[in-house]
Amino acid sequence: MKPTARNKPKSKTSTVKTVANSGVKRKRKSTEIVVSDVHSRGHIKAKRSAKPMNRLSADFFNNKSCVDLAKALLGQILCRRLSPNGQTLKATIVETEAYLGAEDKASATYNGRRTEHLEPLYMTRGTCFVYMTYGMYHCMNLSADGNGNAVLLRAVQPIDGLDQMQSLRAKCRKTGTDTPYKQTLLANGPSKLCMAMDIDRHNINKVNITDSELIWLETGSTVSDDDIVCTKRIGIDRAKEWANKPLRFYIKDNEYISKK
DNA sequence: AGAGGGATCTTCT
């Protein structure tokens, strides 16, 4: 079962996409994506693949340390195609954490731990590991090296599909109110972003983000080191000396992060 | 603005 399925009305037709920043090349109706996505595999190339030109490929993940990947993901755009209506949600990644595998006491793969549940962390770079936490929420990681290292996505800044995100978040709400969330609070946490973008262990776990029609990354902005703040990670105090290492990264002055 | 607690269930010991 999902986290509390409230009697929420389905969202109305979403409004026109808001072109929130320079990462957006052109306007496009969401229905266009549906059509092209459906036929994008195994079909003639006459029509260009649904994959956008600026989609990040496996190259983006290669030859990067886990820490470098966590930083490089800042500013990139997380895209999620919903089924069955095919609407695409987009949001800029603004906060990440690096988990350094076998040596990292805060990592699920500490000491080389390997179970069926943790298998995605040992799969090809860019594999999504989506797991449930606290019995009711999900968190999403991307495998960084196929050897247990991973990057946790902690916060995103919504770009496209804000209405749908509001609706998805409202479904998980405990109270009956239908007041929209303030935009900065829509996806400013690891589980909030999963709720807002309909990411859970049944639909996205083990999917590779460089090779999926459900979820992918697009080139956003490059964030220079000067604009990246490093802090200790959140919620892992039990990990002793590893709890204080500066392995959390966020975009300086960004309003959409989970915690200052 | 910050502290405290409840909801809820998978995973491994």
Place this chain on the structure above:
DNA sequence: GAAGATCCCTCTC
């Protein structure tokens, strides 16, 4: 049997 990479409501200052 216990812990957990959370969120959100409520209470207090």
